[in-house]
Amino acid sequence: MLKRRALGASVLALALLSSGCVAGTSGGTSAVADDQPFEGEVEFWTINLKKNFGAYVEGLIAQYQKEHPKVTIKWVDVPGQDIATKLLAAVASGDVPDAVNIASTDLGRFAPSLAPLDDLIKPADLADFQPNLVEPLRVAGKLYAVPWYNGGAPVAIYRKSVVTKAGFDEKAPPKSYAEALALADKVYAETKVYGSNDVPGINAASLLRYYGIELLSSDKKKAAFNTPETAELLATFKQSYDKHGIAPGAVSKDVRNYPQSLENGQLAMVASAAAATLVNVQKNAPDVYKDLVVTEPVQTKTGGYLLLAQQTVAIPKASKHQRAAAEFVKFFTNGANQLAFCKLVPIYPSTISSTKDAYFADVTGDEPVDVARKVIVQGLPKLEYVPLGTPKDTELAESLAEEIRAFLQGSKSAKEALDAAEKQWNDALA
Known part of the structure; x- marks a missing residue:
């Protein structure tokens, strides 16, 4: 329970971060060609997960590296209060992570420094995500992040x-x-x-x-x-x-x-x-x-x-490994992996398949927490995330x-x- 509350506190703290405008970097959109398999390191940032959920993240990384033996995932976990400052500094220097967890409330702030994902993540890759959670992550018609987890319907x-x-x-x-x-x-x-x-x-x-x-x-x-x-x-x-x-x-x-x-x-x-x-x-x-x-x-x-906010994963424009990062992001946020995370902490997935699992679909009992889970799951398709969309x-x-x-x-x-x-x-x- 303490672990669950810790994550909830970090999510809330992130949602309350102050905002400012971030200019784009001079780095171009560099990516590995479609027909060339990537070999090397992909740097991935998360927010305040290592202490309580290190085993979960490390397990996913180990699985991915086993399936992609020529790829190494470098995981960097950043304290919640430091993520904006650290990412700002990375963007300014051009030395950015290849994939980064960003709260949706900060997307307007960082969008000029993020890579549009439409050429990296195709509609078929998004088919399992709740459309009502994907569409708000588009700016001027371009997708700048993939939904990850959220606090669920109220x-x-x-x-x-x-x-x-x-x-x-x-x-x-x-x-x-x-x-x-x-x-x-x-x-x-x-x-x-x-x-x-x-x-x-x-x-x-x-x-x-x-x-x-x-x-x-x-x-x-x-x-x-x-x-x-x-x-x-x-x-x-x-x-x-x-x-x-x-x-x-x-x-x-x-x-x-x-x-x-x-x-x-x-x-x-x-x-x-x-x-x-x-x-x-x-x-x-x-x-x-x-x-x-x-x-x-x-x-x-x-x-x-x-929905006040959701957690997302984005790819900085200055990343030199955008396509490799996109492949890892698709794996990390897929339905099976989101479901596994939801079983560790009271969060809710952005993927439709996760909610069809017995863990969510077959909730029984009349305790307040049991009733809440049923109300939340039924309400996920009705969530409206409508950010102001400014920096x-x-x-x-x-x-x-x-x-x-x-x-x-x-x-x-x-x-x-x-x-x-x-x-x-x-x-x-x-």
């Missing part, structure tokens, strides 16, 4: 003994954030237990997308969210915050340590949560865990579930969240908060 978590007093029916849970906040308001009115921490949440930009709000202009050069409709939406958030449907501590910047949580018994529900939340409650608050009900989460206007996605999302926090606390009006966020976005994008 789930909704409710404390049954609390929410039932407000009329909650687990067979008909809230389908939208509007319905969830209405329930949260009623929960506090009936029980004096705070409702939810969902607003502004870990990513306020994604939260607005649940309501169908466009965030950027079509050319991605200006903010598009500053409208009367968005101001009205923020007003409904404020009403819920004042009624304690949204917990007072939801304005905390530290989204991993909210003052009110399911674990400390001060929160009634989370309408869209990562499954890792259940693991934490199970470990730290077993009595609360026994009281939990897990259902499908709230949906977007199109009936999907937003500064993380910075923009946080500036919007900060302005929503200011509004909820009463230091700014909705218009002032949206005007400030819009200016920050436009300045950052200029």
Whole structure:
């Protein structure tokens, strides 16, 4: 369990990395010709895996080298907090890895320095990947990374003994954030237990997308969210915050340590949560865990579930062994190897075949974690990963969240908060 939590923490930390723009290197797209088998070394970088999952990665490398005896894989594992800095330095020097694990939130930042994969990884090679996870990794029609693993579809978590007093029916849970906040308001009115921490949440930009709000202009050069409709939406958030449907501590910047949580018994529900939340409650608050009900989460206007980030594998433009790297990437991320990784840690695959294995398809039991796995697997095809697609996605999302926090606390009006966020976005994008 500790190993699983460690990986979850590293994934979250990576998703919260700040962003900046990375210029392309002067190196051309060098690759081995199709008809010439590669002989030599391929350097592969991962993020924070060696300590807990070294045997898994080393086993795959050994298998690949056995099947390709003239190829050596040089594995470099980089601490999560160092990956962006290390890759930036490598790009600047031209001495890059041949394949590298990159969080999708950083793809916009590094795309100018990455090789388009369309000539290296063909449509047939992508047939087993969830299309909804592949397409967002294209920039201007070109594929810049291959999906690897992700945190899965979100789930909704409710404390049954609390929410039932407000009329909650687990067979008909809230389908939208509007319905969830209405329930949260009623929960506090009936029980004096705070409702939810969902607003502004870990990513306020994604939260607005649940309501169908466009965030950027079509050319991605200006903010598009500053409208009367968005101001009205923020007003409904404020009403819920004042009624304690949204917990007072939801304005905390530290989204991993909210003052009110399911674990400390001060929160009634989370309408869209990562499954890792259940693991934490199970470990730290077993009595609360026994009281939990897990259902499908709230949906977007199109009936999907937003994925905040996914882990990907890319090939730097300056790599001199692009084709050899692509062959290793295809092996490393194939369905069988993703399934093996998912059995070690509560992550979810980007490959369709992995989800058809009994490990995912034949989940039984009514424990919250068992129900969550079923909800998550069923939700994988409905995942919507829609990044802003700029070099500064993380910075923009946080500036919007900060302005929503200011509004909820009463230091700014909705218009002032949206005007400030819009200016920050436009300045950052200029």
